[in-house]
Amino acid sequence: MRSHLNLPSSTNHIPPRSERILTLLSEYFCLRVQDVAQLIANREPTETDLRNTRRGLELLWQRGLAHRIAHFEPHPDTWKGSNKWVYGLSDKAVRDFGGKTFDEHSERTLDHELEISFFHIALKRFCEEKNLQLYWQQSDLKRGIHPDALFAITTPIGAFPFFLEIEKQRMIGRSGREEPKVIKKLTRFADYYDTSECQKDWNFKTFRVVVVSKSETVRDNLHALLKEKLPYPMFMLTSEQFYKVDIGAKIFKKPTTDDIYPLLVL
DSSP states (O other): OOOSSOOOGGGTTSOHHHHHHHHHHHHHSEEEHHHHHHHHHTSSOOHHHHHHHHHHHHHHHHTTSEEEEEEEEEOTTSSOEEEEEEEEEOHHHHHHHOOOOOTTOOGGGHHHHHHHHHHHHHHHHHHHHTTOEEEEEOSSOOSSSOOSEEEEEEETTEEEEEEEEEEOOSOOSOBTTBOOHHHHHHHHHHHHTTOHHHHHHHSOSOOEEEEEESSHHHHHHHHHHHHHHOOOTTEEEEEHHHHHHOTTSSOEEOTTOSOEEOSSOO
């Protein structure tokens, strides 16, 4: 599959696989080897897939078109883990054909950035399966609010805009007199909703906010807090394990009720 990018002369002599990888890094910002291999193969990657993808990424890194950061991933069944490379576009690649640079990115926020990529991948697959049009924006987002991403899904009955917030805290609750930071941020979304400022910034006034929590327990704790502090249906709460199984299923809670909702009613 050939890239849709207008690649500069500096990339004219790279193999098609590496060219395809550039497209994926431009689309998803940062990915691990196994993520890239799975996207290219469109299935669980084999050892050959992983080996070829690793070579393609290393070639881009050697050419100065990709940047990489070592990311520690704990083993799910033990206290041990291992470092794995996370790749994104370099400044050089972004200057040549656009995108969002991964150069000088902080290692401490890699979990957060990877989760945005994982959500984007799951959302795109859902939209492709349902024949829905997806718009995704992950840069130039600092306006009256500063979400992790903006996306819109167009269905036969119209377009629905969403802001995405990834919440990586393992616990959410009151700490002394301090309001949890996530409540403070979601309050800004509530204050921004249906305002002329929102219309001016984004060309829409109403929206939904998808909040992805680290676990079901954290999701439910946040749901209880929002029922008390911000009981608005604009907030849709889920967890990492739920959306990774089926992002289109009934996995979202709203702080107006204890019912479970899908992302879209199709």
